[in-house]
Amino acid sequence: MQKEIDMLDVQKIREDFPILKREVNGKPLVYFDNAATSQTPQVVIDAIVDYYSNYNANIHRGVHTLSQEATDAYEIARKKVQNHFNAEHAHEIILTSGTTHSINIVATGFTNLLTKGDEIIVSALEHHSNIVPWQMLCERTGAVLKVIPMNVEGELVMDVYDQLLSEKTKLVFTNHISNALGTINPIEEIIQKAHNVGAAVLIDGAQSCPHIKPDVQDLDVDFYVASAHKLCGPTGVGLLYGKSAWLNKLPPYQGGGEMIDQVTFEKTTYAGLPHKFEAGTPNICGGIAFGVALDYMNSIGFDNIAEYENELLDYGTKKLLEIEGLRIYGTSKHKTSVISFNIDNIHPYDIGSIVDKLGVAVRTGHHCAQPIMDFYKIPGTIRASFSFYNTKEEIDILVASVKKAKMMLS
Numbered sequence: 001m002q003k004e005i006d007m008l009d010v011q012k013i014r015e016d017f018p019i020l021k022r023e024v025n026g027k028p029l030v031y032f033d034n035a036a037t038s039q040t041p042q043v044v045i046d047a048i049v050d051y052y053s054n055y056n057a058n059i060h061r062g063v064h065t066l067s068q069e070a071t072d073a074y075e076i077a078r079k080k081v082q083n084h085f086n087a088e089h090a091h092e093i094i095l096t097s098g099t100t101h102s103i104n105i106v107a108t109g110f111t112n113l114l115t116k117g118d119e120i121i122v123s124a125l126e127h128h129s130n131i132v133p134w135q136m137l138c139e140r141t142g143a144v145l146k147v148i149p150m151n152v153e154g155e156l157v158m159d160v161y162d163q164l165l166s167e168k169t170k171l172v173f174t175n176h177i178s179n180a181l182g183t184i185n186p187i188e189e190i191i192q193k194a195h196n197v198g199a200a201v202l203i204d205g206a207q208s209c210p211h212i213k214p215d216v217q218d219l220d221v222d223f224y225v226a227s228a229h230k231l232c233g234p235t236g237v238g239l240l241y242g243k244s245a246w247l248n249k250l251p252p253y254q255g256g257g258e259m260i261d262q263v264t265f266e267k268t269t270y271a272g273l274p275h276k277f278e279a280g281t282p283n284i285c286g287g288i289a290f291g292v293a294l295d296y297m298n299s300i301g302f303d304n305i306a307e308y309e310n311e312l313l314d315y316g317t318k319k320l321l322e323i324e325g326l327r328i329y330g331t332s333k334h335k336t337s338v339i340s341f342n343i344d345n346i347h348p349y350d351i352g353s354i355v356d357k358l359g360v361a362v363r364t365g366h367h368c369a370q371p372i373m374d375f376y377k378i379p380g381t382i383r384a385s386f387s388f389y390n391t392k393e394e395i396d397i398l399v400a401s402v403k404k405a406k407m408m409l410s
């Protein structure tokens, strides 16, 4: 046990995050809302300051030095993203504003590829951003949405998935890890079975990327999406990976500058990948900082991160369950460091407010996953999500705060 903590020197890592030194309501901040957004290390903050201090310029069109420096840095960042996700080509990495944007590019792009009666399968564990775009796609095309149900542990019922698949299935969408429960879904199996019936697969990696380094070629996945802000990067930037064959088949999502080849009023031809999907001035600084964030996380090592976070998960689960009346939602053996819970019939919001007074940041509510809350017949949960810069001492503070809230509210 002690060994892993030595491999990942958490006290040293905490020095990298200036925000972890601040106080909230007179108490040291305990930040357990990592599943909503991660905190930002100094190297990433420095990269942002460096960009705006030294080479802020628009990219891809300038002959002047600053524009060339910015273009080079942005394209180096794309390469870093390519290497991290192990895409075959850099042009298969579309830099977007985040997971939601990436999903919408694909969902809109499929409009002309589907016809009435085609089927799209999604999982019951989805984030709203991975439900609504598909419902809109179904409305446009007459395709039918099918749902892989979940069981009480918060796992997908794979037998039903087998039954849902048929030659009518054109697309399958699921997250790799549920943001509400932390369940790790069996995406290898999901992808392979979808391919057996000729369907394309999009994996939402927003919640898994902070914990697991994906290999898109190994997974043989058609589309993969994620956001930088859950990976120690800034908000407003993320990626859409797509196999070139798919990205070439999909139409552009937005018209504008940067995505064209030739424009006349009679006809416009589109630029090649990745620019076809990158209309307008992108989040240049954000993209560069995303690359730096990936370097930072890789320098710590995803194996170390996963091992350490599992320790935090085990410790937090054990300690929280010692509180009488506390129930954890999402009890799969395959889960990551997210603990969603309620105590008796106390409203999650009331507990969240009291623990905030004690300096502890947790999320309360439906976590953009109302269907999961409906399944458990609850309005929401309290969610504590741990990152590699959190400690067991912080979990002790969470547990003490929750106990205090429970006493005040029952």
Ligand SMILES: *Cc1c(COP(=O)(O)O)cnc(C)c1O
Binding pocket: 035, 036, 098, 099, 100, 101, 127, 129, 130, 175, 177, 178, 179, 204, 205, 206, 207, 227
């Ligand atoms: C956070 C999250 C999203 C949405 O990401 P944005 O950055 O808000 O676009 C989608 N899916 C999952 C699983 C998430 O955790």
